[in-house]
Amino acid sequence: MHIGEYVNGGVNTYINEVLKYQTKKDDTCQIYVYASKKKSDKVYNESTKINTVYYKYSRSMFHLVKMIFYFRKKIKILKPDIIHIHSTFAGFFVRCALFTIRSKSKVIYCSHGWSFLMDTSNFKKKIYIICEKILSLCTDKIINISIYEHNQACKVKLPTKKMLLINNGISEKKLDNNKKSNASIKMQSKKIKVLFVGRLDKQKGIDILLKFVMKYKNQNFHFYIIGNSVLDNQYIEFPSNTSYLGKIDNSYIDDYYQASDVVIIPSRWEGFGLVAIEAMKNKKAIIVSNRGALPELVNNDNGFVFDIDNIQSLENIFNNLEKKELQNKGANGYQYFIDNYTSNEMNKKIYRLYNKLLNREGYN
Structure with a gap:
């Protein structure tokens, strides 16, 4: 289960690279992908294994609360083996939902850029750090996408045992076009x-x-x-x-x-x-x-x-x-x-992490 908020730009590229890899794995039977209808680019969906849901949402307190209840219900119904959360706001409302239920799902979170590293006030940064520390309690693993992100997360004392560095990557193949661009x-x-x-x-x-x-x-x-x-x-x-x-x-x-x-x-x-x-x-x-x-x-x-x-x-x-x-x-x-920085290396590390969390033979 992949859950994002505004899935565009780099986050969209990342999720698409992951989906292309995971749909080819024989031991992956079903993948659910959730992204906001608003401000999300099209998510890769060229496999019968993928179920994509674009949910109604805009960034507001009302919708944040609504999403907590929405994903609480979805997680209880689907009971996914892995919940892979992408970006800060999705990390907030999904993990808040997880606090309210008993779930055996393994939870992986990737901020795709820590909120406390933004160009903002020190007060806001401290609030973001406190939120991330609390939400890490219901997180099994945290993926950092760069050395800088990893070091900064360690510096503010996010749980180091839960953190893992997996560099971003993209496919080395050029995109094939039927039409020539201008x-x-x-x-x-x-x-x-x-x-x-x-x-x-x-x-x-x-x-x-x-x-x-x-x-x-x-x-x-x-x-x-x-x-x-x-x-x-x-x-x-x-x-x-x-x-x-x-x-x-x-x-x-x-x-x-x-x-x-x-x-x-x-x-x-x-x-x-x-x-x-x-x-x-x-x-x-x-x-x-x-x-x-x-x-x-x-x-x-x-x-x-x-x-x-x-x-x-x-x-x-x-x-x-x-x-x-x-x-x-x-x-x-x-x-x-x-x-x-190829996506193949990135994806192998992510999939290895999934299997280790699920205690599959040969990955421990």
């Missing part, structure tokens, strides 16, 4: 093509990037922005050396990575950095901020790290960029991805 046409520039992929919000640092682009006068670069605004009425002004491509269907996203020269990730906080390994998969160099787990994805051979509090450090990187160097770093990044 990526090469939309990104037809002789300049160095810089690509941003992500939500247009504070966390992803789109404002930091656009502020830099407006002030940076070097004409050797063109910036391409892929992603959608989180607010319907949000107006964003894009400079003349920037092309906004909107939201791109995930089945075509590899084409846009391949059409670029370098991928930039200026996030304020990041539990992992899925865009970085998507770039590496497509043999592209990366430029990342020095926040969250992003620096651990970069070595001297595959990209650059800039100080988010010192925009001059980003300018220094751009002043020295050359296409040949970017190509070399992209090739190095691909090997780094193959060695460390």
